[in-house]
Amino acid sequence: MTQMNITGRATRIAIIANNKYQSRRVASKLFAAFKDDKDFYLSKKNPDVVISIGGDGMLLSAFHMYKKELDRVRFVGVHTGHLGFYTDYRDFEVDKLIETLRCDKGEMISYPTLKVRVTLEDGRTITSRALNEATIKRIEKTMVADVVINNVKFERFRGDGLSVSTPTGSTAYNKSLGGAILHPTMEALQLTEISSINNRVYRTIGSSMIIPKKDHIEIIPKRQGMYTISVDNKTVHYKNVAKIEYWIGSKKIHFVASPFHTSFWERVKDAFIGDLDS
Template sequence: MTQTNYSGKVQRVAIIANGKYQSKRVVSKLFAALRDDKDFYLSKHNPDIVISIGGDGMLLSAFHMYEKDLDRVRFVGIHTGHLGFYTDYRDFEVDKLLEDLRKDKGEKISYPVLHVKLTLQDGRIIESRALNEATIKRIEKTMVADVLINGVKFERFRGDGISVSTPTGSTAYNKSLGGAILHPTIEALQLTEISSLNNRVYRTLGSSVIIPKHEHIEIVPKRLGTYTLSVDNKTFSHKNVAKVEYSLDSKKISFVATPFHTSFWERVKDAFIGEFDS
């Protein structure tokens, strides 16, 4: 946990919410409480704090709205549905959030973000950031691609596709693919195959691989065609992809370090295991 150069200034707060009825009720309550509070200024332009209301998908959207401001903005989430990994407060805990924000001294908890660099055959470069993961798949047929780790040709992959996730994203799509769960403070990437072909002719490692923070991953398709590149909850299609490079971004996402910032392992237990007899 770190602390910013907090000087008691008025905090600019942006409120981002989905269209659900319960989320709208929370928004109304927050607006009513913060609108006339001299310590806060409600604005979606250059905020210091972004309050996301909904679930993890809504926080992903908020992250992408302000990904260019990660060195300055902090996030906090209120979930109005199922338990989320990025949301610290429930919809009935708005008063507690307001109390914690008024006591806030600028402390934050930061987690790694994925940097994705897509190079097309014509030389064009498209760069983006992912909070959870980025995947590449071939639309028409089996994807065949060379996998390079820190410049070393690691394997020739054949299958549906490849996912590269952040530690925070390890509990999302990566987990459903059989990948490992990483604590979000671990600065690493995780490469996980999607339905790889493994037989006596074609062979891949077949398990997820953890890549340290100073190394990078390259995926080089060996066949022309149309590929889909998914970055968190956004999907794009590109023809004639030359390569995709993955590394940890120079910026991190920061959350408001409130007393409600639940233990990661507590979240994992609640989401996947639940209560059990001691």
């Protein structure tokens, strides 16, 4: 746990909510609590703290709204559905959140992010950042691509596609692909295959791999065509991708450290196992 410098000025608060009725109710309560409080200033421009109201998808959207300001912004999530992996507060715990922010001293919990760079055959490059994961798939036919890890040509992949996830994203799409769950404070990537072809002729590793922070992943498609590339909840289509690169970014996402912070393993248990019989 680290701490940001807190000055004597009012804390700038941005409130981002989805369109659900309960989310709007929570947003209204927070607006009412902060609008006449001299210690806070409500503004979506240059905030110190971003409050996301909704679900994990809403927090992903808030992350991408402020991804160029990660060095100075902290996030906090209010969940208006089931317990989410990025939220410490439920919709009935708004008073706890208000008290946390009034007592806030700048403490934060930080998780790594993923940098993604797509290079097209005409030389253009597109760089983006992911909080959960990035995937590449070929639209028309089986994807054939070389996988290079830290300049070592590891395998020639054949299948539907490949996913690279962060530790925080390990419980999302990565888990549905059979990948491992990583604690979000671990600075590592996870490379997971999507429906790989394994038979007497074609072979891949066939399991997810944990890649350390210092290593760099390259995926080099071997066939021309249209590719679908997803970065978190945003999807784009590119024709004739030369390569796509992944590495742990230098910038992290920062969350407001809370006395009500839910243990990661408690979240995993609640999401996938539920209550255990005694």
